[in-house]
Amino acid sequence: MAFFSVPQSRTLVILSAGNLATSQSVIALLEQGAGSGDPKRDIQAVDSQFDVAGIVGAVLREVIDNDGKYVAPFGDDTASFLVGGQIRGEAPRLFQVYSAGNFVEASDRTPFLQIGETKYGKPILDRALSANSSLDQAAKLALLSFDATIRSNLSVGPPIDLLRYESDSFSLANFVTLEAQNEYWRDLRQRYSNGLVALVNDLPAPPAAS
């Protein structure tokens, strides 16, 4: 999780997935551009998060244009990003920047976005997360979504960066990194798995014929 904040006026957070050389280059170029005033690179200078997402996409295209043909023989050079937060004057917004550099925004109908290894962790969000979920409920579901992915894909693992951002707070105070041995994380996983097994045990068995 990379932060691009200006106290009291903007809180921007970027998460990345995909080729690490590509995503690190994009973040490094955005860090170099922050505060420079360069309209093509400075995500702290633009007035809306739509424009922030546009800059992230443009920088991603630049990196892929530069490196893509050299990386192609070795594998996939693409990356994708979640760009969230708030700029004073706007509500909090959340964007997903695709490998193509274009992007979509979360809405009441699609209240969550995912990048990377997304499928294992999607059902629990589809079942239980809505635009009305509290921040804590959403945070628990996000962690359980990661846990589902971690259990089903051995190449995914902690640490997990988690930010619960409250509208108009312009504060990163409620940020936590959960390591594999974190007591809350271990307890959450265990309680959820135990509860799930008990829940399924209590469900009636399927009928023997239609």
Next chain:
Amino acid sequence: MAFFSVPQSRTLVILSAGNLATSQSVIALLEQGAGSGDPKRDIQAVDSQFDVAGIVGAVLREVIDNDGKYVAPFGDDTASFLVGGQIRGEAPRLFQVYSAGNFVEASDRTPFLQIGETKYGKPILDRALSANSSLDQAAKLALLSFDATIRSNLSVGPPIDLLRYESDSFSLANFVTLEAQNEYWRDLRQRYSNGLVALVNDLPAPPAAS
């Protein structure tokens, strides 16, 4: 779900995923071959399920060899299969036949196999299914695994064929097809989703700092 049974001596069941023209051709060729005595086509003539899986894989290769180059311009021609059941003299066995025609077998360490759109429905199986699960518990988990996939991928849907096969029974009596409007199916999905939301509500909130 396609059945290839001989009363009291073998119960063989095949599930398929992938290109429908390919998978239907394979099943049709296996049906034509059943009882013919042709060692390359007759899955009712061989003495072990390992050999049954081998025949399914060989027929799949034959179909792809015949059709593949014509289908390639339009899309993916591959298919995969689950081959399960019991031949008298063997324990029940379960195989997954890959698009390449080779195959793996389920074991105590990997007590379930999936084909098709597998990722959405894998976490609940990873969490709650073991080689010691009862048939009914396994059946509920399989249905909830399908439900996760159905909720997250609109192109997946009922009807769902479900067979609970008891060792040495050589019986298909406990077979059911669940349609979208089936009362048990609707009740199961609703109870599970409600229970899941309640379970997550009861979990403690994440800490505010590491």
